[in-house]
Amino acid sequence: MQPHSRRTFLALGLLTLTACTADHTGPASGTGGLRPDPDTPVRLRAIAATDALLAGYDTLPPPPGVRSADLRAEVARQRAALAEGLTAAAVPSPPVTTAPTSTSPSPAGPSPAGPSPAGPSPAGPSPAGPTPAGPGLAELERRTGESHLADLEAASPSLARLLASAAAANGVHAAILGAPAPPAPARATASPSATPAPSPTPAALTALQNALGAEHAAVYGYGVVGAHLPGDSRLADARTAYAAHQAQRDTWQRLVAALGAAPTPAAGGYRLPFPVVSAADAAGLAAHLETRLTTVYADLVAAVPAPHRLTAALALRDCALRAHRWGAPDQPIPGIQDQAPTPSPTAG
Template sequence: MQPPSRRTFLALGLITLTAACTTGTDGATPPDPKASGPDTDHPVRLRAVAATDTLLAAYDTLLTTPGDRAPLLQTLRAETVQHRTALAQGLPTTSTPPTTPTPSITTTPATPATLAALEHQTAQSHLADLAAARPPLARLLASVSAANTLHATALGAPIEQPTPSPTPGTTTPGTPLPALQKALSAEHAAVYGYGVVGAHLPDDQQRTDARTAYAAHQSQRDAWQRLITTLGATPAPAAGGYRLPFPVTDPTTATNLAAHLETSLTTVYADLVADLPAPHRPTAATALRDCTLRAHRWGAPDTPFPGIPTPLPTPTQT
């Protein structure tokens, strides 16, 4: 992969979409007590909290046995507590999750391997509820699912391979073209950026990883182009070139750029989950997961909510 030599530049650091203003951990506005009608997110949140409680119980069981993995387990458990708090937002304090585990979640004696499997199952259960959730909660579920997958990897599960980008199926009325065009533009920038990354890495495993990521972003770019074309619009073209967020001159700065690209894309895809109609949410959620795993592999700091910026404190009602 040779770095492009074009002279037209755009700010690569701006590929991250501006996050919507939020007043809660999941970007949702606190429920209006005067609003009429049932909260359709209520059963989704109950299922997500129940699955998370099963996880917390497994962590607690495993932490009763001293070992050298205790610091890691405590860190992952603390993040899981944050997940539960966010997922339970808006639930009445008298509401409690079902006493039986979510059907898709199995429980076995806790070991690092079974805990990793439970994290993976929890990730899948959150994705299964994407279509049933309103946009802000869908965004949160996709983010927590990505974090669950990252936890599974930290506990020793094999790193999941990127999922091939699906070809567009039946389009859905109301599919937001501006959001898709922004995601496509972000992938154009990522493809360019990885050309620079690969050119500054030695011919070793890191360069192999860069080639793999480069191909994955090309595939995702092509998938968005096909979907946009199916919707009757013209896909946004790649810019002539892109200004890097910092100079890339050696393997260290090259890996920093790769981490920056993937971290920026997690925000793009978390927002896209909320913007897309239900049938297309899994594609964006899968892209969020894949970018989260690649960002981790390149050394980016892990966060409890991939793709969701640290929230502002929730205003108190007066």
């Protein structure tokens, strides 16, 4: 099961949140017996999809320069998290690594000096000829992530949080393996105005307001990021991210207002978590913003009514992908690891 609480600094570290994720443990029935855990079929489906992905890593060679052993190890950690709480008899045996993996010294993720593009490499085929395995692994990662997202509404809040975080990791892995960014139509289908949802609980409203506050801070932060980047592709990335966070901020404002609450306003200004005086500092701030937002959105997936989970999960995946592009360390399950404490700045 996932941690029951964790102190998280939202976006620029301006807010502190104790994440409370609902846990589903199969409560006792009125007759004294244990009721079957409704999460079990969801967990088993997720494990089966993950096992198919692990088998792909064992049979398909990676694209040049990718350390598939590192990616496979992260997928295996996802599987272990999905299986936690199930009886040993209910969980099939995991696949065993049988195929050699890449010996390239290149890391799976981007270097701190600057991440590589998420799209396919323009380089030509290897001397051995065209290698279809890279796109094959990327497609397996993408399909696994989509299968996790498809089960969000059927899961308990805590399991939905785990599925969304695993799907975000699958999206990052697919990018490392050369897949293009997820298509825009997938995001459009998740508009919170498209499907009416049950009345939210106070905890759900609090999580929505926290996400809105974090997006206000991210919009401010990206204004600082853009001011310290040269006029190249990194500046274009910052502008794209700035627009994305503005759009996400507006989405949460509309949803909070539609639920009858007053949206959290932006602060007059924010004190940054560290000085930003160079392009490297700016990239570090962008990575910091996106990494912190993965935890905000993982918490939101667990808090909101089921029809709104996909919107929060796609926001989580987008933040994980942007964090990867800005050079942040990739996480096997973004947003649910305990974060190292950082100085807590204040709004200014």
